[in-house]
Amino acid sequence: MPAPRVLRLELEYDGAGFAGWAAQPGLRTVEGVVRDALGVLLREPVGLVVAGRTDAGVHARGQVASLATSSGLPPARILRGLAGLLPPDVAARDVREAPAGFDARRDAVARRYEYRVLTGPPSPLRRALVLHHPAPLDTDALDAAAALVVGRHDFRAFTPTRTEHVFFHRTVTACSWERRGDELVMTVEADAFLRHMVRVLVGTMLLVGRGAWPADRLAALLEGAPRGAAGRTAPAHPLTLVGVRYPDDDGRAAGPAATLPGT
Incomplete structure (x- = not known):
């Protein structure tokens, strides 16, 4: 029998x-929905490997998953089939063949997230995508706090005390705040993230931004301080996984691709 093909999927979801992503008995999860749709198309059990396991309420517009399949169905047919089978809150944006052995999680070199904070009047149309923060925020202080996060640090202060993680060092390659109209958006990229890490970073930086903490207080937290020393965990709904980076130039596994028209 020929070796199974490896497919790479790019997913977007609300x-x-x-x-969350990970399949859980009795709960609606992204993994469960995508796996079930693929099972119908490929007519075989499907196991998915994902680049970043997002928590409940967290969105993605550049999630990457991989799977091995013995089906000969072309990527274009799989993409069209998923468009008809997946519910409106999740979509496959791209399907392509990947090199043998490609693993969406293991082969990723960086994941990038965005967190959106609305600093002006409340926006009913954006309430499901932003954290409304009516108090003023000092952007210079936020920038100073973000700069401290870049580098390799012990982030145990930024993940729940009860955790499956046993290793807490992560390398943050970029972290910054950007003004986009009436929103402040934090973008952070790292080799990997701990559970709730981005949300606790945001909750802590907002303390700095509104003047409750000096920025340099954050530096001490990055040396392995306990969870209780950091700020609150910010809500999940303004957080989006925007992309995953791989070693090849264009961030994708090599191989023939299928992309929906207009994407």
Whole structure:
């Protein structure tokens, strides 16, 4: 028998209606929905490997998953089939063949997230995608706090005390705040993330931004301080996984691709 093909999927989803990525008995999850749709198309059990396991309520517009399949169905047919089978809050944006052995999680070199904070009047149309923060925020202080995060640090202060993680060092390659109209958006990229890490970073930086903490207080937290020393965990709904980076030049596994028209 020929060796199974490896497929690479790029996924976008609205996390509001999901209990996170990872399949859980009795709960609606992104993994469960995508796996079930692929099972119908490929007519075989499907196991998915994902680049970043998002929590309940977290969105994605550049999630990457991989799977091995013995099906000969072309990527274009799989992409069209998923468009008809997946619910409106999740979509496959790209399907392509990947090199043998490609693993969406293991082969990723960086993941990038964005967190959106609305600093002006409340916006009913954006309430499901932003954290409304009516108090003023000092952007210079936020920038100073973000700069401290870049580098390799012990982030145990930024993940729940009860955790499956046993290793807490992560390398942050970029972290910054950007003004986009009436929103402040934090973008952070790292080799990997701990559970809730981005949300606790945001909750802590907002303390700095509104003047409750000096920026340099954050530096001490990055040396392995306990969880209780950091700020609150910010809500999940303004957080989006925007992309995953791989070693090749264009960030994708090599191989023939199928992309929906207009994407």
